[in-house]
Amino acid sequence: MSKLDGNERWKTKMLLTDHVEQYEQAERTAASSNKMLTAEERSMIRDLILLPHIDTMVAKSLRELDHSSSILKRAYQMVGEAIQRRVMQDTYQLQKELKQRNIRFIPDEQTDFVIYHKVFCRGYQERFGLTRDVMRTEISLRLTRYTAEVGAVLRDHIKK
Template sequence: MSKKLEKNGLWESSRMMLPQHKEAFQNRLSDKAVHPSCPTTEEINMMKDFVLLPIMHSIIMRKAREIERSSEMLRVLYTKVAQLLAKNMYTDLSKVKRSLLEKNIRVFEEEKDDQMVRYRYIYRNYEDSFVITRSYMRAEVSMRIGRYADVLITNICNKKKPDN
């Protein structure tokens, strides 16, 4: 393109471009000017939730299926409680996924072995990874399932009893 056309304003205004394409182009230019920043502690916790909640959900669902097939006398009660726990976890997972999507954070499983799992995340223009060891994962999942059970029991106990 000749130098006469480059910055005279006529060339830029005469180009055929849809408004959404122009906006995307301007956003891309402004994003390059912004330096990538590290995620906050809250966002890192959301990433951990994104990783751990599906694991917790699958554990609870597997246990619920095992209890259903057992000859346990209170299996119906145990199954329903497990399903309530799984429902609460799934609700929280949906919220976390929505929040990550709104903040434009993507998390990918990168590498897995017997001792640890490495996850890569992209936050704005910042890329990094974090590692979760199997022992940490077991302890954290156990603790979080306990918290979910406590919340469920508290909610059940705090419900108003119907008058007879």
């Protein structure tokens, strides 16, 4: 107990509006940092889990192209390499962002249809699971998006 606890003068405090705004902002950031995973963070974790699978699939496809006799072999290889570079960029950005938010995860267990990861988020531990069907769908959507990005760059280059 301090000397000021019984003193009625200290119950009311005058604050400038600038100080009130700073105090409220500090309270909001403290409250948000104590929360569990947000939906955005969950999607970031999902993407970071899926990106190595996408890289493996593209690398396998590129190895298969080496044995192909297609006349467009070089074009396919260039597109595949561009997609791999984009996957690596996204992986790096997601790792950096999750590290800033003090979130990390490790593979936990794998059942017949679900792959689980342990997620450590700001002092809490959570279990994150992805079904194989969801992974396939998300990988397909992501590959389609990467391919569309490369196609858009090619279209823009051809128009010029």
